[in-house]
Amino acid sequence: MQELVFLGLFVAALAIGWFLGRREAIKVGFMLQPHGSAIDRQYFIGLNYLLNEQPDEAIETFIRALEVNPETVETHIAIGKLFCQRGDVERAIKVHQNLLARPNLTAEQADRVQLELARDYLVVGMHSRAERLLEELGRSSSSLRGEALGDLVTVYEQQREWAEAVEVGLRLLRERPAFAVVLAHYYCEQAEDALQSRDINLAQRHLQAALKIDTGSTRALLTLAELEERQGHTRAVLKLLQRIAIESPDFVPQILPLAKRCADNGDLDLAAYLDKVLERPEPPMLQTVLARSEELQRHEGDVSAQRFLLTWVQQQPSIGGTLALVKLQMRDVGQMEEGHMGVIRQLLESLQQQRPQYRCESCGFAGQKLYWQCPTCHGWSSIRPLKGYEAV
Numbered sequence: 001m002q003e004l005v006f007l008g009l010f011v012a013a014l015a016i017g018w019f020l021g022r023r024e025a026i027k028v029g030f031m032l033q034p035h036g037s038a039i040d041r042q043y044f045i046g047l048n049y050l051l052n053e054q055p056d057e058a059i060e061t062f063i064r065a066l067e068v069n070p071e072t073v074e075t076h077i078a079i080g081k082l083f084c085q086r087g088d089v090e091r092a093i094k095v096h097q098n099l100l101a102r103p104n105l106t107a108e109q110a111d112r113v114q115l116e117l118a119r120d121y122l123v124v125g126m127h128s129r130a131e132r133l134l135e136e137l138g139r140s141s142s143s144l145r146g147e148a149l150g151d152l153v154t155v156y157e158q159q160r161e162w163a164e165a166v167e168v169g170l171r172l173l174r175e176r177p178a179f180a181v182v183l184a185h186y187y188c189e190q191a192e193d194a195l196q197s198r199d200i201n202l203a204q205r206h207l208q209a210a211l212k213i214d215t216g217s218t219r220a221l222l223t224l225a226e227l228e229e230r231q232g233h234t235r236a237v238l239k240l241l242q243r244i245a246i247e248s249p250d251f252v253p254q255i256l257p258l259a260k261r262c263a264d265n266g267d268l269d270l271a272a273y274l275d276k277v278l279e280r281p282e283p284p285m286l287q288t289v290l291a292r293s294e295e296l297q298r299h300e301g302d303v304s305a306q307r308f309l310l311t312w313v314q315q316q317p318s319i320g321g322t323l324a325l326v327k328l329q330m331r332d333v334g335q336m337e338e339g340h341m342g343v344i345r346q347l348l349e350s351l352q353q354q355r356p357q358y359r360c361e362s363c364g365f366a367g368q369k370l371y372w373q374c375p376t377c378h379g380w381s382s383i384r385p386l387k388g389y390e391a392v
């Protein structure tokens with residue numbers, strides 16, 4: 001059925017192209033032959049193949065019959081695209097290569113064909129050929145420069161060639177300023193590679209570059225804070241913690257172990273730090289509320305912690321919040337009640353285990369782990385921590 005639909009589309013595209021080509025040819029005086037010319041004959045041969053259920057031969061004949069002139073170039077490109085989408089990439093490459101060899105293409109048409117040919121090469125995994133064509137377009141003043149650079153940067157990203165991805169990404173910013181968010185991730189990837197090779201200075205330089213290109217890069221802020229801690233730069237760590245509290249409060253749970261270590265060393269007032277996050281207008285993450293409740297429990301006792309937690313759970317009900325409340329209540333009850341509450345605790349724990357903690361805002365992928373790049377749709381920074389009802 002799909003084959004039939006394809007053939008239908010194909011023949012329609014060719015018929016339009018043939019008509020346009022004939023009109024153009026007559027206009028410019030190329031094809032003054034009467035009906036029954038060689039081209040017309042090719043069409044009849046093609047139709048014959050089609051009727052004899054020989055689609056491959058029919059397609060070849062039709063393509064040969066279709067003149068390449070300024071008005072049929074788009075038809076040729078469309079045919080190539082159809083082949084590519086259908087998985088017949090070799091044939092798509094042939095169509096596009098044949099087009100590119102024609103001297104009568106306008107500069108814009110040649111650029112379009114070059115882009116399509118590069119895309120064919122990518123589909124069949126001929127990356128270096130594709131890169132060469134895309135690089136050429138990316139360095140030109142073509143209107144397709146942005147599209148070519150976008151494709152090229154995706155190739156380098158898929159191959160995890162971060163230095164090349166950064167270089168192309170910087171050029172792409174002219175057409176796509178919003179690409180800065182992705183570019184910052186490329187720098188962070190470079191920083192991670194540098195950390196693997198234990199080159200802290202290089203990692204730091206990449207992270208600074210990430211923050212320069214995207215001042216709100218949460219990933220760069222989090223990684224840099226950890227790095228500064230490793231180097232014993234307490235003041236820098238505290239500054240970064242404050243930035244994360246204000247600029248990325250939803251990611252404070254990621255940095256809580258570090259904040260707690262700073263508090264243990266006497267460098268940070270953890271309660272005041274958490275209060276600052278909780279005062280933000282956006283609803284806080286449950287882990288931030290729980291950390292503040294633990295601080296209260298430690299300094300003021302169970303009752304203060306229970307009261308505090310109850311207020312937050314009522315405002316933003318969640319399984320995890322209710323579970324924490326039950327655990328706190330269990331510390332103050334008798335043996336019999338403890339048994340009953342233990343059952344409730346187990347039920348809440350099993351419910352909690354089934355819930356995802358993160359979700360991609362682009363494709364809906366949900367999981368327990370934070371990915372900076374969505375494993376399903378490959379979007380960067382599209383995965384967010386879940387809160388309230390949605391969360392654990």
Ligand SMILES: [Zn+2]
Pocket residue numbers: 360361362363364365374375376377378379382
């Ligand atoms: Zn996604």
